[in-house]
Amino acid sequence: MTVQNKSRLTVFVLAVLVWAALTDIRKIEELIIGLVVAAIVSLLAGKFFLTGERRQRLWRRVGYGVYYLIHFIWEMIKANVHVAYLVIHPRVPIKPGIIKIKTNLSRETALTVLANSITLTPGTLTIDIDPAKKILYIHWIDVQSTTVEESTRQIGGRFEAILMEVFE
């Protein structure tokens, strides 16, 4: 079985499971519609799901993924309290600016997850990514340092070590 067909089969099974969760699967009409829709979806877009690279030390990576999720939710709660404080303060004490940070991640998935995490955590918003030079441009609502190294340590350092374990 080729990698593409394996990927299509995985998408098909997942789609049928989601359909079973959303509707009453015991009726025969729902079951038929669900199978047809899952087949169409997996034929059209199924080949992008698995890329067929070697997967080593899967359980260790899943463990780091769960740890990353918990860490991320905690950072996100801090971010929201910080923004709520800024918004209800009478003088709106912000000091915005656009800075850039370096990253060591190379896989596209890892870069996307890093950029999305930076957007959802305290005071930072990813504006652009330069994958060739591995530079992220970030709008920071409360600039504390303008050199590349210092801001890399303050912004990217929170996630990069864990993402390295998960994706690389």
Added chain:
Amino acid sequence: MKSVRWFLGLIILAALFYANFVVFQGDILAKLINVYLFSALFVLYRVLIGPSAADRLVAVDIFGILIVGLLAIIGLANENDFFMDIGLIWALLSFIASLAFAKILEGRSLDD
């Protein structure tokens, strides 16, 4: 001057919240829906006066996410789960619309 405006706004908001949660007689979910509709008024204010096109785009994008929560609470109040379907599809469409408008704003064509 600015702090005077801030204080006035605080008083008005506190009065409105008092009116909503204490004076207004109704179900607790109805009170929460009122808060949501008031937030939606703020978003529409930004859509109306936003100085540039990007401001309006931001407001519309945020409105799409806000609506999902509102529809979830309406569904909870009516004991109907098809409101959640509407919410999911609304979120999908508003996400795609945001991407398309941002591309047009940037001056690129859609198949880029």
Added chain:
Amino acid sequence: MIRETLGMSLIFLGIAFDFFGVLGLVRLPDVYNRLQAATKCVTFGSAGVLLGVFILKGFTPFGFKALLGIVFIFLASPVAAHVIARAAHRTNIPLTPSTVTDQYADDQKTQKK
């Protein structure tokens, strides 16, 4: 009983954060700052409301739809914010006067030369 208390308190928290986010959309000075406040707070608030609905409803179709909504919001809203911010910067929408640095514009200029 404890399930209802937990769900309702999550819904209250979510609505409070939604309101703060929208307040930020009105009060903050330029596009990028508004995008920051609005994206973070409204995403977190809506996700909180949906999680509360899931806890109240349990493993019914309603609850599953709420869970799907959480996953979708978390994937979609940072991407939309990133695209809007980049489009705004490319069309030269000015930053607020109290901005400290703008290294993105500096780099764009050096690339054009």
